[in-house]
Amino acid sequence: xxxxxxxxxxxxxxxxxxxxxxxxxxxxxxxxxxxxxxxxxxxxxxxxxxxxxxxxxxxxxxxxxxxxxxxxxxxxxxxxxxxxxxxxxxxxxxxxxxxxxxxxxxxxxxxxxxxxxxxxxxxxxxxxxxxxxxxxxxxxxxxxxxxxxxxxxxxxxxxxxxxxxxxxxxxxxxxxxxxxxxxxxxxxxxxxxxxxxxxxxxxxxxxxxxxxxxxxxxxxxxxxxxxxxxxxxxxxxxxxxxxxxxxxxxxxxxxxxxxxxxxxxxxxxxxxxxxxxxxxxxxxxxxxxxxxxxxxxxxxxxxxxxxxxxxxxxxxxxxxxxxxxxxxxxxxxxxxxxxxxxxxxxxxxxxxxxxxxxxxxxxxxxxxxxxxxxxxxxxxxxxxxxxxxxxxxxxxxxxxxxxxxxxxxxxxxxxxxxxxxxxxxxxxxxxxxxxxxxxxxxxxxxxxxxxxxxxxxxxxxxxxxxxxxxxxxxx
Amino acid sequence: xxxxxxxxxxxxxxxxxxxxxxxxxxxxxxxxxxxxxxxxxxxxxxxxxxxxxxxxxxxxxxxxxxxxxxxxxxxxxxxxxxxxxxxxxxxxxxxxxxxxxxxxxxxxxxxxxxxxxxxxxxxxxxxxxxxxxxxxxxxxxxxxxxxxxxxxxxxxxxxxxxxxxxxxxxxxxxxxxxxxxxxxxxxxxxxxxxxxxxxxxxxxxxxxxxxxxxxxxxxxxxxxxxxxxxxxxxxxxxxxxxxxxxxxxxxxxxxxxxxxxxxxxxxxxxxxxxxxxxxxxxxxxxxxxxxxxxxxxxxxxxxxxxxxxxxxxxxxxxxxxxxxxxxxxxxxxxxxxxxxxxxxxxxxxxxxxxxxxxxxxxxxxxxxxxxxxxxxxxxxxxxxxxxxxxxxxxxxxxxxxxxxxxxxxxxxxxxxxxxxxxxxxxxxxxxxxxxxxxxxxxxxxxxxxxxxxxxxxxxxxxxxxxxxxxx
Ligand SMILES: [Zn+2]
Numbered sequence: 001x002x003x004x005x006x007x008x009x010x011x012x013x014x015x016x017x018x019x020x021x022x023x024x025x026x027x028x029x030x031x032x033x034x035x036x037x038x039x040x041x042x043x044x045x046x047x048x049x050x051x052x053x054x055x056x057x058x059x060x061x062x063x064x065x066x067x068x069x070x071x072x073x074x075x076x077x078x079x080x081x082x083x084x085x086x087x088x089x090x091x092x093x094x095x096x097x098x099x100x101x102x103x104x105x106x107x108x109x110x111x112x113x114x115x116x117x118x119x120x121x122x123x124x125x126x127x128x129x130x131x132x133x134x135x136x137x138x139x140x141x142x143x144x145x146x147x148x149x150x151x152x153x154x155x156x157x158x159x160x161x162x163x164x165x166x167x168x169x170x171x172x173x174x175x176x177x178x179x180x181x182x183x184x185x186x187x188x189x190x191x192x193x194x195x196x197x198x199x200x201x202x203x204x205x206x207x208x209x210x211x212x213x214x215x216x217x218x219x220x221x222x223x224x225x226x227x228x229x230x231x232x233x234x235x236x237x238x239x240x241x242x243x244x245x246x247x248x249x250x251x252x253x254x255x256x257x258x259x260x261x262x263x264x265x266x267x268x269x270x271x272x273x274x275x276x277x278x279x280x281x282x283x284x285x286x287x288x289x290x291x292x293x294x295x296x297x298x299x300x301x302x303x304x305x306x307x308x309x310x311x312x313x314x315x316x317x318x319x320x321x322x323x324x325x326x327x328x329x330x331x332x333x334x335x336x337x338x339x340x341x342x343x344x345x346x347x348x349x350x351x352x353x354x355x356x357x358x359x360x361x362x363x364x365x366x367x368x369x370x371x372x373x374x375x376x377x378x379x380x381x382x383x384x385x386x387x388x389x390x391x392x393x394x395x396x397x398x399x400x401x402x403x404x405x406x407x408x409x410x411x412x413x414x415x416x417x418x419x420x421x422x423x424x425x426x427x428x429x430x431x432x433x434x435x436x437x438x439x440x441x442x443x444x445x446x447x448x449x450x451x452x453x454x455x456x457x458x459x460x461x462x463x464x465x466x467x468x469x470x471x472x473x474x475x
Numbered sequence: 476x477x478x479x480x481x482x483x484x485x486x487x488x489x490x491x492x493x494x495x496x497x498x499x500x501x502x503x504x505x506x507x508x509x510x511x512x513x514x515x516x517x518x519x520x521x522x523x524x525x526x527x528x529x530x531x532x533x534x535x536x537x538x539x540x541x542x543x544x545x546x547x548x549x550x551x552x553x554x555x556x557x558x559x560x561x562x563x564x565x566x567x568x569x570x571x572x573x574x575x576x577x578x579x580x581x582x583x584x585x586x587x588x589x590x591x592x593x594x595x596x597x598x599x600x601x602x603x604x605x606x607x608x609x610x611x612x613x614x615x616x617x618x619x620x621x622x623x624x625x626x627x628x629x630x631x632x633x634x635x636x637x638x639x640x641x642x643x644x645x646x647x648x649x650x651x652x653x654x655x656x657x658x659x660x661x662x663x664x665x666x667x668x669x670x671x672x673x674x675x676x677x678x679x680x681x682x683x684x685x686x687x688x689x690x691x692x693x694x695x696x697x698x699x700x701x702x703x704x705x706x707x708x709x710x711x712x713x714x715x716x717x718x719x720x721x722x723x724x725x726x727x728x729x730x731x732x733x734x735x736x737x738x739x740x741x742x743x744x745x746x747x748x749x750x751x752x753x754x755x756x757x758x759x760x761x762x763x764x765x766x767x768x769x770x771x772x773x774x775x776x777x778x779x780x781x782x783x784x785x786x787x788x789x790x791x792x793x794x795x796x797x798x799x800x801x802x803x804x805x806x807x808x809x810x811x812x813x814x815x816x817x818x819x820x821x822x823x824x825x826x827x828x829x830x831x832x833x834x835x836x837x838x839x840x841x842x843x844x845x846x847x848x849x850x851x852x853x854x855x856x857x858x859x860x861x862x863x864x865x866x867x868x869x870x871x872x873x874x875x876x877x878x879x880x881x882x883x884x885x886x887x888x889x890x891x892x893x894x895x896x897x898x899x900x901x902x903x904x905x906x907x908x909x910x911x912x913x914x915x916x917x918x919x920x921x922x923x924x925x926x927x928x929x930x931x932x933x934x935x936x937x938x939x940x941x942x943x944x945x946x
Contacts (some may be wrong), residue, residue: 089782274669
């Protein structure tokens, strides 16, 4: 029998607000344990939460980007459970009235665009970290109260590839919006997956497993693939899937049972009486709408249209907002989008990728890459010289004109000067002249090479070519 | 000196006849004499600490219920689990009092985590009623009420979740006010039931209550549920003519009250009539369910609020545990008293899946109904009056074994918490058994003005201030 996997994802994104969701502690990563804390996030007796309005703004931004319904009235709820890194004994989250509902994420598949529909997106606070050491367990509460948005998809994905495309699309969106850096390895974007399988054609869902502990797009794909095989094997053996939570074990490349449904927590959700309902009006939504950056898909389509870029090139350039901005800024200085795109995609990204760097790390500023292309376009240097100029720019961040000037790389376009060199080359290579004259026209390449050698590559190849043909034909 | 009211002492200080330090000494002597019997305090501040002299309170010491934080002093909530807990910040009400040059006398005894109506659930032992030390003083702010009644405090702050200010004030013959929910910041008040808790004054007379209310009523950015409403001078409503005031009398329950309470209530109605008020009986049909309603909502919120006392970060941690779960269980089993555990269980139960709709959600709906009842009543009346309690102070141990009986002693006070409205209890009689009774005056949300007008006019006609057990 053929089986169809059904996948739904729960993605947590850590918001890049300066302060925590319910107190004014810093959200900066990497501080000494328990230094970014105060009585509020430590859950001291008598403290009260005060909502950071930035979190609502970021949530509405994401809601607009993902086509969600924005609830004009939503509220926080308490999710009660005991754990040492949860200082209040409950997490402030949203339950029956989340800020965002419905909406979709568009992904590209081999069959074109597909809409992955969403159930809801809600605001909540992060918990702290429990660190287990040989001599005992330690709690670091720096992360406690860092704002999160939880994005819950409907169970509408059917392959691990779709799941990772969905994650990539979310990552791209939140980075474009500037609300989260989307770093799965560092945990600022986290993903849990619900997966079940069913006979193809059946509409009823099978029993699901919840997968946790996947710290990269790769892990998500691998864990889902493993789980599909595991569940298929169980069903084909005539056994039943048990509803449980399973952890991805990267070392052994398997999923392992963590707890079954019987051990599931009773969270006792109820509206948090310490916080008032969140009221949002159209005015507020419109203000945020006006501030919205162009989103990845719109930008991609515009790049193809406006700059006549190839689709693949436009796709790569719009993958990261910084890269797209870089490209557009360069185009403002020198209007040759095709050439600028080529330089960025081949030379720039080639060099950066080799060092595992991103465009933000580049010493070359957008106006400098534009100037480099301009120098080539107006025949000051050849494309070949351009590459060596680029290499120097990449290392030092120097202006291209300065490099060209200091190294004397300006192309020789003075016909008189070039004529002398051409004459010299023809004179010194009688044998080649004979070959040319006997009809081997491609000998011309050899002559060009000789002229280039004599000029250290600075001769304008077009002029050299013309001169050579003229002179050789005259002989 | 300890016998005087706050406003009398302010006048004396203004005339330079006494100082805050001398008042502190006088009250301290009184505490040393009486508190062995009364046990009103969990912590007494023996050293006088001054926060300026220029504010309204001129350095006069105020007693604070032991569930509000004074930086650097322990806040126990009368619980073993917080026996040695010292907060690193002030409650907002403490900040406001310090701004007006209050000093502090100490922290007063209470039912553990404010759960009780008699202070019998305190880890530090019961507070006794200074009118008769075989009786309870009421609760949960029993320490504050008893201290004010017998001169162990000039004035005090209490907190009121279901009557915890008004009921002990009534049983100790003093004035106790629960403001409108949101009028006073809850920041730094250890939460019992967040949607019901409110801080308020316990004082010898109505004017003192107005003075303290003026200071603590303020919008606080640290408390999202505090309301941004214009500050007003409540003393302007004192000593006014209340002729024509429309008062609803909630008399349905009088038949369930003790003879003494019923008699005091009848006298009170006569007094108000003589003042020219128009009295009418008012029907509030949903009130009959309010005790059940309260004992779903309050424990539900409490079960969550008290989860933080887990032995991990602060407070008591049990010895000799095997693992994390064992540490939680032993710490909370040993750290909490029976009443607290009873309410945590109750609250956990009503929030559990499968019971949430039947209990918690239904209770919230009833709360809305109750609000409707009161709203339509306040369309007709400026105030609604009732006895504060069904009986005078009962004997120590008398109801301790019967929680349900105990819960019913808050039957008149609970509606104001569930509907967020302000209410005061003022003395309205002394029964034949020598114990005081209280009159409760309620008004619509943020209409404390009506309460002060009515209470002040009543007090001018009738008070027991000279009969307080001060000797
Ligand atoms: Zn904090």
